[in-house]
Amino acid sequence: MKLLNTAAYAALAAILGACGVQNEPTATIDVPAAADAKDGRTAGYSAERNAYFGDMHIHTRNSFDAYIFNVRRTADDAYRFAKGETVKHPSGFDMTISGGPLDFYAVTDHAEYLGILPAMNTEGNKLSELPRAKDMFSTDPVKITAAFQGVGGSVRSGVKIEEMYDQPLINSVWAENVASAEKHNEPGSFTTFSAYEFTSVVTREEDGTFGGGNLHRNVFFKDEAPIRAFSTLDSTNPEDLWDWMDVQREAGLEAIAIPHNSNVSDGQMFKLETYDGAPLSAEYADQRMRNEPLVEITQVKGTSETHPDLSPNDEWADFELYDKMLGSNIVARTEGGFVREAYRNGLKLTEAEGFDPFKFGITGASDSHVVGGAFAEDDYWSKVGMVDGLPVQRGSVPISPDSDPNDLRGIKPGTNWEDQPNIRTVQSATNWFSRWSASGLTGVWAEENTREAIFEAFRRKETFATTGPRIKVRFFAGYDYAGDITDAADLTKKAYAGGVPMGGDLVGNGEIPSFLVWAMRDPGAAALQRAQVVKVTSSGEQVYDVACHAGSPDPVTHRCPDNGASVDMATCAPQGDGAGELKTLWSDQEFRADQNATYYVRVLENPTCRWSTWEALKNGTPPRPDVAQTLQERAYTSPIWYASTR
Secondary structure, three states: OOOOOHHHHHHHHOOOOOOOOOOOOOOEEOOOOOOOOHHHOOOOOOOOOEEEEEEEEEOOOOOHHHHOOOOOOOHHHHHHHHOOOOEEOOOOOEEOOOOOOOOEEEEOOEOOOOOHHHHHOOOOOHHHHOHHHHHHOOOOHHHHHHHHHHHHHHHHHOOOOHHHOOHHHHHHHHHHHHHHHHHHOEOOOEEEOEEEEEOOEEEEEEOOEEEEEEOOEEEEEOOOEEOOOOOOOOOOOHHHHHHHHHHHHHOOOOEEEEEOOHHHOOOOOOOOOOOOOOOOOHHHHHHHHHHOOEEEEEEOOEEOOOOOOOOOOOOOOOOOOOOEOEOOOOEOOOOOOOHHHHHHHHHHHHHHHOOOOOOOEEEEOOOEOOOOOOOEOOEOOOOOOOOOOOHHHHOOOOEOOOOOOOOHHHOOEOOOOOOOOOOEOOHHHHHOHHHOOOOOEEEEEEOOOOHHHHHHHHHHOOEEEEOOOOOEEEEEEEOOOOOOHHHOOOHHHHHHHHEEEOOOEEEOOOOOOEEEEEEEOOOOOOOEEEEEEEEEEOOEEEEEEEEEOOOOOOOOOOOOOOOOOEEEOOOOEEEOOOEOEEEEEEEOOOOOOOOOEEEEEEEEEOOEEOHHHHHHHHHOOOOOOOOOOEEOOEEEEOOEEEEOOO
C-alpha cells in the first residue's frame, strides 16, 4: 500500500474535515454470549454504582478521513491502546494512554465509504483500478486533493460516487469492526460497544468558499448489531436515522445516538425547527430523546457547553472555544450551537408547548483519528495523523524562516515568536490545529463494568464528562436530605434513597430542594479549586460556586475566594494548594417552586499549562501568544431537571 508524500499532506490539510431511507429491520451480526459471573454479577459490582471512564469516539484506518492521512491502525489496535498497550502514531512515535487503561471504549468509524479507501489502495482489489484511486494515491498533490474532495462532497450531499460505492465491502468492514468489539469485550474489566459515525453536514457559502456545519452523530448498539449501518449516503437527515433506529429497536436491536461538536454546527444542532424547517412537535421531542438521550460536550474540536456571547456573566465561558466550520475558516453561528442554550430553549418549549427535545445528558470524547486519544496536556498528539502529529505542524512552536514549507517533518524550530518578524507557522495550525484541545472522556455511574450496566447508565443519563483528567463527580437532589449527610458513612446510599441522581427529574412539591455535590480529584492530575452549580431557567442562567478549596462562597457574588493557585510558567509546575475532594449540600436561595429549572455541576481544577505551552517549553521557545497559555481542566455532570408545581 502507498503512503502519501509530504507535499500531499499540506494540500490535504486545506480541506481537512470536509467530509433513500431504508426502514426495514436488518438481520443481525451474531455475537457470542458472555460467560456468566457468579450470581450474575461481575467482580467489583456495587449497588451504589462505580465510576467508569471511557472514550466513545474513535476512528481507525477504515474512516476515509483517517486513511488519507496515513492512519493504518485497526480497531484491534484501538482496543489494545485503550487497555494500556503502546501503538505507533502515523508520524512514527509511540502512543500510550495517559492515566492508565480505560474501562470502556468504542470505535466509531464513519459509515460513509467505510473501508473503501484501504481497498482502493490495495493492489489486486478492483477498486484500486479506478482512475479516482490512481489519483487518490498518486504523488501529485493536486490530483490527490481533487480525488479526496470528491469523497467529502459526496458525504456532504448524500449522493453516492457509484463507481467506488461497494455496499457488500462496506458491510464486511462493518462486520470486522463488530467482531473486533466482541473480541475485546471483557465483562467486569473492559467494555466495548459496536458503533459507527453518521456524518451529516450542512453547508454555508461565504466569499466564494463554503463551510460545513457539523450534524454528526455516533450510533451505539447495546449488544447485537445490524448487518448494515445507516449512513448519510442513505439520507443526510438525522431524523431519518432516528426512524431507522426505531425500526432496529422494534426488531430487538437497542441503540442510541450521541451528537457531537454542536459548537461548529453553524447553529443547526439545536435549532428550533426540524431538519427540513418544519415546527417542532411533541412527537419530534419524543423521538429525539428516545434516540439521542446524550450529547458530547467536549472533545478535541473544542467545547460545546456555552459561549461568552451566550453567557456573558460566566467568567469560565471562554474555555477551549473552537468556532471554525468543517473544512473552512468560516466562523460558525453561535445561537443554536451550545448545550446550555439548548437547555434554556428546552425549558421555553416545555412552558409554551409542553415538550422538550433537548433534555440531554452529558458525555465527552476525543474524536481521535489515530485510534487513541491524547487526553493529557503534557503528552499531546492532536487528532488527525500525518498533518498534525508533530508540534511544528500544530503551531505550538515557530518554524524557522528558511525552512522548506513542505518538509514539515524535518523543520528546525525558530527561537522566538516576537523577535523574528518573518517567523511563520503552518496556516492550518493557525486556523485549526493550535486551537484544538486535549480532551475528553465520558464518566458513568454504573453497578458494574458490563455492556448492560453501562448502557443503562447512558439511558438514565447518569453520566458526566471531563476534559481529560479522571475527576469523579456525583450530583443528587432531594427534599429530605439531613444537614449532616455529607459526613455520613453511607452517604451514597442515603443520596439515592432520598432523591434523584444526575440525569433525573425532580418533581416539585412546594419545598426547596437540596443539592448534594461531591467531586473527587484525579490523583494523577491537578487539585480541585471549586465546584459550581449552573442553574438554567427559561428566562436566564446563574453560576453558583457551591464548594471552595479556600473559604466559602460570597453570599452576594456567589464566588469562591481566590485560592492563590497559579503556574510557574518557566517550568509548568503548579503553584499553591487545592482540594482532593469537594463536598457540599447546597440550596438555591433564589429558588421558585413555580419555575422549571435545569441544574448541572461544573468542577474546576487549579490552573495548569495548556498543551501548546508544554510543547513550547520542551522546545525551548516561548508559548504561542495567540492561544491561552494555561487552562483549568474541568468536569460537567448531566443535569437534574426540576419540574415546577404549577
